Amino acid sequence: MNIPSDGYILMIETSQRNGSVALGTYDGNLRDEELFSPGLVHGKELVPRIDTLVTRNDAKSQLAVVAVSSGPGSFTGIRIGVSAAKAIAWSLKIPVLGISSFDVIAANIEEHGKWGVLLDAGSGDLDLALFEVSGDKTLRLDQDRAIDKEDLASFVEPGIGFIGSGSRRTDFPAGLKTGPQQWDTPRASRGLEIAISQVRQIVEGSPAPPGWEQPHLLNPRYLRVSRAEEVRRRRIEGEERA
Numbered sequence: 001m002n003i004p005s006d007g008y009i010l011m012i013e014t015s016q017r018n019g020s021v022a023l024g025t026y027d028g029n030l031r032d033e034e035l036f037s038p039g040l041v042h043g044k045e046l047v048p049r050i051d052t053l054v055t056r057n058d059a060k061s062q063l064a065v066v067a068v069s070s071g072p073g074s075f076t077g078i079r080i081g082v083s084a085a086k087a088i089a090w091s092l093k094i095p096v097l098g099i100s101s102f103d104v105i106a107a108n109i110e111e112h113g114k115w116g117v118l119l120d121a122g123s124g125d126l127d128l129a130l131f132e133v134s135g136d137k138t139l140r141l142d143q144d145r146a147i148d149k150e151d152l153a154s155f156v157e158p159g160i161g162f163i164g165s166g167s168r169r170t171d172f173p174a175g176l177k178t179g180p181q182q183w184d185t186p187r188a189s190r191g192l193e194i195a196i197s198q199v200r201q202i203v204e205g206s207p208a209p210p211g212w213e214q215p216h217l218l219n220p221r222y223l224r225v226s227r228a229e230e231v232r233r234r235r236i237e238g239e240e241r242a
Contacts, residue, residue: 003203007064008057010050010088011195013188014042014081015073015101016165021049022188023057026064028196032057033189042080050084063092067195069186070098071221072119072127072144078220089215095208096215099194102129102144104186105164107194109133109179113159114141118166124149126166127223146223 003026011022019036034049036042054060068085071078082098089096102117109115112133119127126149130141147155149171161177164184172178202208211218 003064003199004062006062008059008062009065009067009192009195009199010054010059010063011099011188011192012046012050012066012068012081012085013104013186013191014046014077015069015071015104016077016184016186017074018185019046019049019077019081020188021046021053022192023053023059024189024192024196026196026199030189030192031059033187040074040077042077046080046084050088060092063088063094065095065097065195065199066092067097067099067191067199068218069101069104069188069191070218071101072121072223073101075220075222078222082218082220086211086215086218089211095212096218097195097198097202098209098211098218098221099191099198100129100144100221101186102127103138103140103194104191105184106131106133106138106140107190108183108185108187109138109163110183111161111179113161114157115179116155116160116162116164116167118152118162118164120165120169121146121224124171125224126152128152128155128166130155144221144223 005027007026013020019042022033024030034053036045066085066088068081085096105117115131117129121127126147129144132139163179167178
């Protein structure tokens with residue numbers, strides 16, 4: 001699928017507590033960004049912020065791709081963002097692209113070396129991805145994974161640092177290196193840089209991910225079931241044993 005050089009890419013970031021949306025062009029120019037009000041306001045602010053962004057830049061007729069931070073992260077936030085991205089893609093008949101939320105957060109790292117992006121998944125659970133930062137490149141070292149607090153020690157090596165909500169927990173091991181807290185917050189503008197790079201690779205012949213031409217195939221990326229689903233499963237198991 002050909003993407004016009006002046007075609008707009010819309011990036012949606014609602015995977016963590018603070019949301020944002022950004023608009024840029026396929027040729028690599030960030031045009032604009034809207035930050036949400038602090039807190040979990042994604043359901044209330046996402047559509048109005050997108051409308052403001054697109055209207056202010058007169059970009060609706062030129063939207064070529066919609067990208068979204070598809071997880072892991074907040075179950076509700078991810079669901080809101082992915083649903084909106086799929087709806088926009090369907091209505092405008094344009095591709096939709098899911099971006100790992102870990103990659104968006106890792107794009108904030110400004111210090112060379114190995115880093116773990118660690119997300120607090122609640123109840124002692126953690127989500128983790130490892131990266132190597134060198135020069136202006138951020139290289140992913142492994143896949144996203146769900147771990148227990150006790151598993152973290154197996155990923156600790158000399159010099160490695162951690163960022164993300166999981167590294168701010170009161171039970172995070174003392175003495176481990178952590179980056180500045182501002183690196184924890186994913187920004188749509190950072191996600192847009194990743195999206196532009198991935199769109200270019202697809203246009204040049206790399207395999208397109210699920211949802212690129214069929215938006216309904218894009219799904220949130222969860223590494224574990226939600227608390228509500230866990231409770232439901234336990235209830236069902238209890239009823240079956242009764």
